[in-house]
Amino acid sequence: MATGIGFGKMILFGEHFVVYGYPSIASGITEHTIATIEASNEPGFTVVDNRNASKEYKDKYRKKQRDSIQMMNKAIWGLDFEKTPIKCTLTGNLLCASGVGASAASCVSMARAVSEHFSLGYDDEIINKCGLEGDKAYAGNPSGIDNTCSTYGGFMDYKKNLGTGPHHIQPITTKKKLHMVMIASKKMTPTTVVIEGVREWGLANPERFASIMAESIAIHGMGMIALKSGDLDTIGKLMNRNHELLQTVTASRKELDDLVLLCRENGALGAKMTGGGRGGYMIALAPDESVQTRIADAARARGFELMTPIIGNDENNGE
Numbered sequence: 001m002a003t004g005i006g007f008g009k010m011i012l013f014g015e016h017f018v019v020y021g022y023p024s025i026a027s028g029i030t031e032h033t034i035a036t037i038e039a040s041n042e043p044g045f046t047v048v049d050n051r052n053a054s055k056e057y058k059d060k061y062r063k064k065q066r067d068s069i070q071m072m073n074k075a076i077w078g079l080d081f082e083k084t085p086i087k088c089t090l091t092g093n094l095l096c097a098s099g100v101g102a103s104a105a106s107c108v109s110m111a112r113a114v115s116e117h118f119s120l121g122y123d124d125e126i127i128n129k130c131g132l133e134g135d136k137a138y139a140g141n142p143s144g145i146d147n148t149c150s151t152y153g154g155f156m157d158y159k160k161n162l163g164t165g166p167h168h169i170q171p172i173t174t175k176k177k178l179h180m181v182m183i184a185s186k187k188m189t190p191t192t193v194v195i196e197g198v199r200e201w202g203l204a205n206p207e208r209f210a211s212i213m214a215e216s217i218a219i220h221g222m223g224m225i226a227l228k229s230g231d232l233d234t235i236g237k238l239m240n241r242n243h244e245l246l247q248t249v250t251a252s253r254k255e256l257d258d259l260v261l262l263c264r265e266n267g268a269l270g271a272k273m274t275g276g277g278r279g280g281y282m283i284a285l286a287p288d289e290s291v292q293t294r295i296a297d298a299a300r301a302r303g304f305e306l307m308t309p310i311i312g313n314d315e316n317n318g319e
């Protein structure tokens with residue numbers, strides 16, 4: 001049996017603006033999707049989706065999942081699944097909802113398992129390309145940040161190249177570990193719809209859009225310094241400001257804003273929506289493990305599902 005892994009991710013700064021070629025900061029999380037592939041008697045590429053996800057999420061994305069497999073096959077794999085049928089089972093501890101890179105994680109995990117099953121010998125660079133091709137079915141013309149986090153994991157500075165050259169991908173070493181809470185809002189809007197909404201808002205408000213982009217660049221710059229110097233207070237403040245920018249360009253929604261407030265009331269240094277928005281996940285930065293637990297408990301008590309990833313490095317412990 002062949003297996004492949006794809007990590008989830010969180011965007012700390014710059015989602016949506018990254019689509020326009022502005023810099024962003026994101027991190028893979030250890031929560032992941034696993035694809036297991038075996039030969040099948042059923043013709044074609046059969047998917048058994050046992051991921052931890054709501055029925056709504058799976059139903060809404062079922063067709064896009066089929067499309068993503070076809071797109072990866074057409075662009076890179078070039079396989080005939082009628083002649084060599086396979087069954088692909090998706091599992092893992094990633095709680096799938098929009099904003100956590102679940103679609104990219106599924107594509108990357110499938111590409112790794114396909115490579116192993118058919119002895120294709122793909123390296124990470126090709127796997128990352130598969131992830132991007134597959135994610136196009138879900139996100140239209142994605143920036144590539146999700147598949148990159150899903151393939152390589154770790155903290156990164158990411159900037160899309162709007163031309164034909166490679167994207168800027170630079171690993172970041174943080175001075176401190178970041179205790180995060182990622183809460184799924186129970187609401188969902190396809191990423192393509194939000195990206196289009198943000199684009200329309202930008203066209204209707206060109207001057208404000210330009211100044212928001214300029215501020216996003218500043219947030220990125222200050223964020224890099226804060227991450228490298230372990231200044232958690234500043235990272236939190238920048239997350240709060242980034243959330244306001246995303247609210248302005250219509251990427252947030254009341255349910256996400258309410259969760260952001262809940263996290264701040266329970267001691268978060270900063271909180272914001274993450275990823276596509278208008279539903280899906282939001283993230284909060286806790287100063288330490290005990291506040292992380294307090295925030296998580298407050299959200300769980302209100303019936304929300306969540307994950308508590310710890311991202312980044314800890315210089316003092318050599319990690």
Ligand code: MEV
Pocket residue numbers: 011014015016017018019099101139141142143144145146191195274275276
């Ligand atoms: C989705 O996780 C992040 C967006 O910026 C889209 C993209 O970067 O492709 C909204």
